[in-house]
Amino acid sequence: xxxxxxxxxxxxxxxxxxxxxxxxxxxxxxxxxxxxxxxxxxxxxxxxxxxxxxxxxxxxxxxxxxxxxxxxxxxxxxxxxxxxxxxxxxxxxxxxxxxxxxxxxxxxxxxxxxxxxxxxxxxxxxxxxxxxxxxxxxxxxxxxxxxxxxxxxxx
Amino acid sequence: xxxxxxxxxxxxxxxxxxxxxxxxxxxxxxxxxxxxxxxxxxxxxxxxxxxxxxxxxxxxxxxxxxxxxxxxxxxxxxxxxxxxxxxxxxxxxxxxxxxxxxxxxxxxxxxxxxxxxxxxxxxxxxxxxxxxxxxxxxxxxxxxxxxxxxxxxxxxxxxxxxxxxxxxxxxxxxxxxxxxxxxxxxxxxxxxxxxxxxxxxxxxxxxxxxxxxxxxxxxxxxxxxxxxxxxxxxxxxxxxxxxxxxxxxxxxxxxxxxxxxxxxxxxxxxxxxxxxxxxxxxxxxxxxxxxxxxxxxxxxxxxxxxxxxxxxxxxxxxxxxxxxxxxxxxxxxxxxxxxxxxxxxxxxxxxxxxxxxxxxxxxxxxxxxxxxxxxxxxxxxxxxxxxxxxxxxxx
Numbered sequence: 254x255x256x257x258x259x260x261x262x263x264x265x266x267x268x269x270x271x272x273x274x275x276x277x278x279x280x281x282x283x284x285x286x287x288x289x290x291x292x293x294x295x296x297x298x299x300x301x302x303x304x305x306x307x308x309x310x311x312x313x314x315x316x317x318x319x320x321x322x323x324x325x326x327x328x329x330x331x332x333x334x335x336x337x338x339x340x341x342x343x344x345x346x347x348x349x350x351x352x353x354x355x356x357x358x359x360x361x362x363x364x365x366x367x368x369x370x371x372x373x374x375x376x377x378x379x380x381x382x383x384x385x386x387x388x389x390x391x392x393x394x395x396x397x398x399x400x401x402x403x404x405x406x407x408x
Numbered sequence: 409x410x411x412x413x414x415x416x417x418x419x420x421x422x423x424x425x426x427x428x429x430x431x432x433x434x435x436x437x438x439x440x441x442x443x444x445x446x447x448x449x450x451x452x453x454x455x456x457x458x459x460x461x462x463x464x465x466x467x468x469x470x471x472x473x474x475x476x477x478x479x480x481x482x483x484x485x486x487x488x489x490x491x492x493x494x495x496x497x498x499x500x501x502x503x504x505x506x507x508x509x510x511x512x513x514x515x516x517x518x519x520x521x522x523x524x525x526x527x528x529x530x531x532x533x534x535x536x537x538x539x540x541x542x543x544x545x546x547x548x549x550x551x552x553x554x555x556x557x558x559x560x561x562x563x564x565x566x567x568x569x570x571x572x573x574x575x576x577x578x579x580x581x582x583x584x585x586x587x588x589x590x591x592x593x594x595x596x597x598x599x600x601x602x603x604x605x606x607x608x609x610x611x612x613x614x615x616x617x618x619x620x621x622x623x624x625x626x627x628x629x630x631x632x633x634x635x636x637x638x639x640x641x642x643x644x645x646x647x648x649x650x651x652x653x654x655x656x657x658x659x660x661x662x663x664x665x666x667x668x669x670x671x672x673x674x675x676x677x678x679x680x681x682x683x684x685x686x687x688x689x690x691x692x693x694x695x696x697x698x699x700x701x702x703x704x705x706x707x708x709x710x711x712x713x714x715x716x717x718x719x720x721x722x723x724x725x726x727x728x729x730x731x732x733x734x735x736x737x738x739x740x741x742x743x744x745x746x747x748x749x750x751x752x753x754x755x756x757x758x759x760x761x762x763x764x765x766x767x768x769x770x771x772x773x774x775x776x777x778x779x780x781x782x783x784x785x786x787x788x789x790x791x792x793x794x795x796x797x798x799x800x801x802x803x
Contacts, residue, residue, distance in 0.1 A: 282545055294552075296577070298559040322725045324471040355474040355565045360573065361725050363711050363718055369559065 298354045298369040302393035312366035315342045319358035327351035350383040370397050426455050430533040430788045433798030444783050449776045456802035464762035468728035469495050477563040480800040482525050483518035486742040488567035494738035494749035495569045498731035506694040507571040508650040513687045516680040521550040522743035523677050530792035534611045539601050546594050556580045570704045571697035591681045612666040616778040616790040619664050626774040629767055630745025635669030637662035642741040654683050666793040703729050728757030744768050768796040
């Protein structure tokens with residue numbers, strides 16, 4: 254009897270449509286990705302940045318620890334001896350096409366210089382652009398700092 | 409055409425995969441068919457081979473952790489845990505209680521995430537699309553939690569030899585508590601959609617039979633074994649971390665078919681959730697990294713302030729950990745079964761040999777036995793119930 258009743262009045266279809274209607278007014282859980290960014294958490298490990306001192310000089314001291322610990326061997330450093338015996342960083346490059354964003358460089362750094370940023374838009378058309386140097390890394394720091402200040406967070 | 413007149417069945421060999429969507433990765437199956445009945449299935453593995461075991465011989469113990477993420481990529485934190493436990497066994501380090509609890513939380517959330525992908529894809533393969541959407545919605549929340557705590561959704565590399573890299577932020581505990589409270593309702597939802605569903609029952613009951621003796625002989629582990637009625641779980645039988653402090657049940661089903669394994673995994677979801685709830689409730693305060701100087705990376709604050717910590721950090725990174733000569737094996741109950749790391753050390757900073765006992769690889773061996781005599785369409789259900797991940801099989 255109940256079966257006939259259900260069949261005639263299409264109760265199950267209305268039940269199903271009810272669920273659809275309920276979901277229509279719920280908060281959406283998807284994002285239109287290329288047009289809007291998905292929210293990320295503060296700990297997100299994205300493209301690296303290197304902190305600078307107040308006067309703009311890099312905090313990096315060229316100790317090679319990040320190069321040593323990197324499991325994918327994507328960091329290349331060349332240092333030189335300056336006129337007063339100080340260490341100069343001639344080259345500091347991160348090959349983003351090799352980087353696996355494990356955060357080991359950040360963990361290894363003894364002077365609070367290299368950090369994992371929050372930028373994950375790393376698409377590019379040539380391989381050369383994936384190799385970022387100290388200049389870009391310092392610029393990344395400025396960008397990250399500005400973003401963090403806009404959100405009222407600390408880096 | 410030649411055989412049309414006599415009744416001798418012709419065996420046709422067809423190729424399934426490696427690009428087939430329901431082979432869950434790059435699994436290639438060579439299937440011998442008699443009509444639509446499966447005579448023989450030969451899995452052809454190796455399409456995703458990256459030489460992880462060989463790479464381990466050229467990496468320090470610390471550097472190998474990110475590579476373990478890429479084994480069973482659906483539960484990276486379980487792999488991290490198994491590897492770190494194996495290395496810790498060499499040194500005999502004592503892990504702080506809070507680190508143990510955090511490891512349990514991460515491992516059980518990884519189990520939830522892995523099983524959610526399993527129920528989603530398994531149901532999708534059989535034809536229930538709705539479950540896929542709901543399960544992935546919840547998995548997204550687990551991955552968000554991982555991102556909040558570890559910085560990455562899937563390749564987390566967060567568990568370290570000697571503890572956990574850093575304490576989880578407050579936000580993680582808030583997200584986890586909310587999730588744990590609601591999760592039983594979500595499992596109810598999936599069960600509502602599937603458990604008494606007539607089509608689901610027809611597609612799963614009696615399919616892919618595996619009895620207890622065969623499960624043991626083939627060396628299977630995990631839900632595949634418990635679905636065949638064998639009560640075996642490393643979390644209870646050889647407790648690691650601090651699993652002996654938690655109250656949980658090991659679900660088993662005696663039937664040994666696809667439906668039984670479905671039920672086992674659904675119960676495991678609830679049990680994993682129960683363990684996370686207990687761990688969150690009883691989470692002790694304290695350090696999350698051991699202070700054993702042989703393995704513990706000193707904290708950042710110490711390195712900035714103290715010379716000794718700075719030297720230790722330089723030493724640990726440039727020289728690495730040097731375990732004593734010997735060999736060790738540590739297995740954990742990963743979502744797919746027993747995941748074990750066997751390491752031979754020659755007293756150097758890198759392993760002399762590292763062997764991974766991947767549960768999926770062993771479980772895949774039983775596929776032929778389970779599939780024989782079934783229809784070709786059921787093969788999809790049998791691969792689904794096997795729950796293999798190719799990153800782990802090919803390594």
